[in-house]
Amino acid sequence: MPTVLVTGANRGLGLEWVRQYSEDNWSVIACVRKASAATELQALGAKRSKQIEIHALDVTDFAAIDALAAQLKGRAIDVLINNAGTMGAQNFATGGLSAGRFGVSDFDDWVQVFRINAFAPMKMAEAFVEHVERSEQKKIVSLSSIVGSMGKNSVGGLYGYRGSKAALNAIMHSMGIDLARKHGICAVPLHPGWARTAMGGERADIDPVTSVTGMRKVIAALTLEDTGRFLMYDGSELPW
Numbered sequence: 001m002p003t004v005l006v007t008g009a010n011r012g013l014g015l016e017w018v019r020q021y022s023e024d025n026w027s028v029i030a031c032v033r034k035a036s037a038a039t040e041l042q043a044l045g046a047k048r049s050k051q052i053e054i055h056a057l058d059v060t061d062f063a064a065i066d067a068l069a070a071q072l073k074g075r076a077i078d079v080l081i082n083n084a085g086t087m088g089a090q091n092f093a094t095g096g097l098s099a100g101r102f103g104v105s106d107f108d109d110w111v112q113v114f115r116i117n118a119f120a121p122m123k124m125a126e127a128f129v130e131h132v133e134r135s136e137q138k139k140i141v142s143l144s145s146i147v148g149s150m151g152k153n154s155v156g157g158l159y160g161y162r163g164s165k166a167a168l169n170a171i172m173h174s175m176g177i178d179l180a181r182k183h184g185i186c187a188v189p190l191h192p193g194w195a196r197t198a199m200g201g202e203r204a205d206i207d208p209v210t211s212v213t214g215m216r217k218v219i220a221a222l223t224l225e226d227t228g229r230f231l232m233y234d235g236s237e238l239p240w
């Protein structure tokens with residue numbers, strides 16, 4: 001039974017990863033900020049107790065990341081999914097591109113957004129690299145966004161969130177090179193599509209089931225040859 005670790009598994013795409021991988025008989029390490037408040041995940045965990053284990057993890061707490069890595073020492077993790085993410089005070093679902101427009105930047109908020117979206121995936125990879133290396137599949141994916149692509153940005157705006165995902169892309173690009181070479185691990189960023197979650201909003205293109213089904217297919221097909229690519233949930237490639 002392969003093992004996947006997912007951060008931000010309380011709701012949205014995070015919960016859907018847990019639902020689909022556990023249904024497929026994977027062993028799922030589901031990490032959530034507040035385990036006691038994760039009622040849907042707890043209910044799923046109770047139903048599939050052989051597959052799902054739930055851990056409290058706020059990804060901004062780097063000591064807690066190290067503690068979880070130590071607790072899970074010796075466990076093989078086939079796929080590490082850095083899913084937790086935030087737009088901070090910017091709300092694309094209600095504000096569209098006017099959220100995060102020029103002239104109103106809240107840099108304290110940006111610091112938190114960057115810590116969750118860019119620093120935490122790096123910290124998770126550093127903490128869990130040995131777990132992933134000892135697995136069969138050896139994959140690390142981070143949920144990025146098309147708005148982090150320079151090549152796709154012709155509209156401006158969304159500075160904080162966009163900047164954090166562009167930073168994440170740069171980090172994943174470097175990580176892909178380093179980990180392929182030294183650890184045989186494939187590390188890539190993935191864009192989930194515009195998905196109907198609290199973040200994506202109701203007008204989004206696809207539902208979480210479609211997004212995660214697509215990304216799981218992409219992940220299953222990943223090889224070291226994909227290092228250096230920025231992929232969408234449907235397998236198509238995005239420009240950096």
Ligand SMILES: NC(=O)c1ccc[n+]([C@@H]2O[C@H](COP(=O)([O-])OP(=O)(O)OC[C@H]3O[C@@H](n4cnc5c(N)ncnc54)[C@H](OP(=O)(O)O)[C@@H]3O)[C@@H](O)[C@H]2O)c1
Pocket residue numbers: 007008009010011012013014032033034057058059060082083084085086116143144145146191192193194195196197198199200201204
């Ligand atoms: N939906 C889209 O259209 C879309 C498009 C592009 C990229 N993405 C990316 O896809 C990922 C998932 O997005 P989503 O749409 O599922 O968003 P969402 O519905 O807003 O869910 C975000 C999840 O991240 C968790 N999270 C936030 N801060 C955290 C922290 N400090 N520690 C641990 N968990 C934390 C949240 O936990 P709580 O429940 O405790 O708040 C929640 O479970 C994100 O990285 C997002 O940037 C989404």
